[in-house]
Amino acid sequence: MYSNLEELAGHPVFYYFGEISKIPRGSSNEKAISDYLVRFAQQRNLEVIQDEALNVIMKKPATAGYESSPTVIIQGHMDMVCEKNKDTVHDFENDPLQLRIIGDMLYATDTTLGADNGIAVAYALALLDANDIPHPPLEIVITTEEETTMNGALAVDADHFKGKILINIDSEEDGKLLVSSAGGVRVEQTLPIRWEDALDDQVVYRVSIKGLSGGHSGISIDKERGNSNKLLGRFLRDLITEFSCFIQNIQGGLKGNAIPREAEATVFIHPNDVHKIEEKITEWNEIFQTELQSSDPGVSISFEQTASISSQVFSKDTMHKAISSLLLIPHGVQGMSMGIKGLVESSTNLGVVTTTDSEVIFVSEIRSSVKSVKSYMVTQAKTIAEILGCGITVDSDYPEWPYNPNSKVKQLFEEAYKEKYGTEMEVIAVHAGIECGVFIEKIPGLDAVSIGPDMFHVHTPEEHVSIPSTINNWEYFLYTLKKMKEFY
Incomplete structure (x- = not known):
């Protein structure tokens, strides 16, 4: 054209x-x-x-x-x-x-x-x-x-x-008339960092998750796409269980309302463990590629030596709480609508993880078309933060858009569509703000x-x-x- x-x-x-x-x-x-x-x-x-x-x-x-x-x-x-x-x-x-x-x-x-x-x-x-x-x-x-x-x-x-x-x-869909949407709220969990000196005999590596599809955290949340922050948490948990290592930095995602596509962590490990960890990386590549072969066929986890920005690392307590946060903070569909077939009712997205000089910050976007369910999910987030000794901030709360079956402008748009195209317009609701x-x-x-x-x-x-x-x-x-x- x-x-x-x-x-x-x-x-x-x-x-x-x-x-x-x-x-x-x-x-x-x-x-x-x-x-x-x-x-x-x-x-x-x-x-x-x-x-x-x-x-x-x-x-x-x-x-x-x-x-x-x-x-x-x-x-x-x-x-x-x-x-x-x-x-x-x-x-x-x-x-x-x-x-x-x-x-x-x-x-x-x-x-x-x-x-x-x-x-x-x-x-x-x-x-x-x-x-x-x-x-x-x-x-x-x-x-x-x-x-x-x-x-x-x-x-x-x-x-x-x-x-x-x-x-x-x-x-975002031509030929479809949107008449209802979810409400949402932003939740920020903050984990205070206690720093300590790294061991002298350790080397520094970067673990990276890449190649995910991402997408809008409301519209695409039902596509079961991988969340780089959650995948990184799974690998780090396995890593610290089997090897003596420490973490200096965790970063993942850019926007709270986008499913994160990339994440990375800076880890301090013993030189003698490098080969075994490389073998573990191969295992986790196979795991992630098997799990996400349909939604994220390009997913990969890599492990490469890097320079250290300092000799300070998370204390063991901070490290365990940071990884526990990655694992415990919910992500994905939390409930489907019983009134509209195929519509997600409630979800949450762990969209951003950042490390500052004093804390690790975890940002989630919670959505629901039911106000009381949204409130419950916020309570759940507060409970997780409390258990892990984290602070929590809840803001950017916006309301849902309830369906109005007697909407006159809905009727106008439906009639105009049928007149112009000779077919019925599809009326939809969406799981997005x-x-x-x-x-x-x-x-x-x-x-x-x-x-x-x-x-x-x-x-x-x-x-x-x-x-x-x-x-x-x-x-x-x-x-x-x-x-x-x-x-x-």
Whole structure:
């Protein structure tokens, strides 16, 4: 369909996606993209609000004939997950994304693409820039920090809005209408480190887990993909059981809402044990490759000598508690919905492990579509931390989005889809955090749906979006806006 980026930029959605891809916009680094949106609105004489959280609200009056139609809130988020492979040279704080086309898919080069949720921003800008698209009064809100804390949506002032209809564009499956999502919370367990001097006769090695598929910790949690932090914990437990060794550092994963693909530990061992440990590495490679042959065929564990950053290592007590944390902190599906077949109800992801000068930090993302179950899982995390003598912080709590069987906007989107395509639209719920739940809590009576094009491997360097699906979803979106005059 499109053979090069210049040709693709002829479509308004991809033109603006290309423009925002030049602007670094990782979570908590949104000032530049937020200011860009403000300038965009000002240059078109649109009403615009930029709040302290850097959320941007842009308002556009109805086109002729739609003045009496109800105001529609269109919503997405400006931040993206910044993931790359360890050997990729890319500065997410300063460098633009390097887009590329493969077949009918759009990728970045060895980094996440940011289609989640740059597509929503591109839809919004293309809509606001057009003068030939019929639509009701629009209130477009683009939020910050969705990928980390949802603090942007949580900080939005509901008094800025008149609309009672919300169209969220943060879904990832074309032809499917999202009407419900899970709530979530971030849990950080901190283990104080007691340091001691390493033995003089030990050598330093790095144990590394690589080659995992990763993925979104909500959308992909049911794929049973390997978690590098959990795999590392299993190996380290076996290592310290059979050999006299010490640990200096544990690192794994980059984002709490991404299933970690890589992890490593720096270990001090006796030179006489190197050969036997290399044999054990071979055994664990076979174990992991057998267990994960379908989900993560590229998984590997390696063992290589390295330089030491210091002669200090974890005390035995700290080492045992760190490994116990890796083993005991839950990961994966915790429960399936009994009401919607195939839907994950509750899960947790041990997404990030880091070592500082004073503590080992374990970050988990807990999700559930049932508030009481989410609370139970937090209690479980607190209990594990208490048993291991760790501190714990719970934050970034956001609400679930309950299913509304009487939703009028759901009915509108279903009717529009059947009219346009001659077939029924699939209505779905998702095990991921969608900002609709936050806005529904803030604006009484708000009626919401979420749509989006086909995206693949989000939150990983293999993230890509279907070009035909993006265009199809855009046209369906505009068709539904046009239909609002007769529906309401």
